[in-house]
Amino acid sequence: MHLRLNPEDPQIMHIDLNSAFATTEQQAHPSLRGRPMGVTNRISTHCCVIACSYEAKALGIKVGMRLSEAKLIYPEFIILETDPPKYSHVYKKLLNIMRSYSPKVEMKSIDEGIIDFNQTREINTRPLEEIGLEIKERIKQEIGCWMRVNIGIGTNRFLAKQAASWHKPDGLDRLDSSNLLKYYKQIELTDLTGIALHYQARLNAMGIFTVLDFFKAEPDFLHRQVFHSIIGEHWYKRLRGYEVDDKPTKLGQVGRQWVLGKSSDDNSYIIPCFHYLCETTAQKLRFNNKSARGVMVALHLQSGEYWVKRKMYKSAFFTNQDVYSKALYLINQRPKNEAIKQMSITCYQLEDSFRNQLGIFEEVNKAHWLTEAVDEINDRFGNFAICSAESLPGKKLVKQKIPFGSTKYFELLLK
């Protein structure tokens, strides 16, 4: 397989909201505009900055930094708590704008998405750069005057994303066969989306030190020597502008994890929180119309050890009670007198839900009907209007965080 640069006209547009959460807060609070500020999930001295404004970034404050570190850099640094409904509204507005240009829109996360213009060009003949400028203007008009986006145009999803991160903030760039090699000369391996330090080390070990070295590498070499899998060939195509990232992914597991406020082995503190995690995991299952056959509980212990226990069942389950009872059986087997730092519950071996099918046993049917009734009431009066009494203290302690990656649970989160 030998491919030249993809000569086609770019039809993929990547849109990325600049510092989305921080910019949204600056939009909502005019007095914060132009100031170094950030947002976090819950304000405390040791909390992390999960998004910061460009003014803060210019001072050297980075995402992931502790608030105390940010305050050392700039004592007047302002931090606010996240406000998920606000970001959800921005997300929906952005999605509506994007959908007005093409039916093929895919949100990659809460603040970025892709418009695929393929098969729309017979109707919409305007240059993509012109459409990009119009989208920037519409975002200012329809969401807020402080909102800024980076727009990238490319022949595949990878190049469109690279183009969107070329000139931040508020950039609009196009990468195609005419300027791709010139662009590759300017950037480093870790500037490529998907190449972090681990992959960089692997490439370096095989004599690939620059993006151009990577680009020139043969597909067979990338497959057999560097990545030891089909991933090597995917990189060969990706770097030349051919699409390899448009395959839908299959949902393999759902779960929740939580870092305990204080490490503990006290059941009166752990179990209500664990119960709450199980209930929200079961909700995720039902939200995806899935049932699970496997359940796994994993714990990070204070001693530094990692404890994990899993079990498969013959019949699939999806109710809160089923998930909790099966997970409780596992967590009760944990090492005694060992404080827990972090716990997670995962349901796996997912299959399409059989909820529409009546069971033979009345007791099973009753449990399913009860779950449906409770879900219906919670849909109307708010999530956890009805829940298990034991999980109530857990709901107060385990705060739902804003999802950075997939947006598929956004509607569930905001109920």
Add this chain to the structure above:
Amino acid sequence: MHKVINSGQRVSVVASYKSGGEDSKICLPHKMLLGGKEIKFTELGFRHPTAKGGRLTHIFDMTDGHNDYRLEFDAERLTWTLAETLTIT
């Protein structure tokens, strides 16, 4: 230095409504009465709806040029509440 005051205080608001136009400016608060003092808004920062089950509340982030105010309009009870005031000194 910044200060966030959570008040949850019921307030009187003068707002205008218009048909059509930009979605976020169909309802626009202009001023509110807070502790006997009239506060005139100079800008709408952001408006977004939020739901608790079937109950809808509209959040208006307003500014008077000095402080930022978060106003909540309960679409069921038709009441205005000042949820939060952000002051930067």
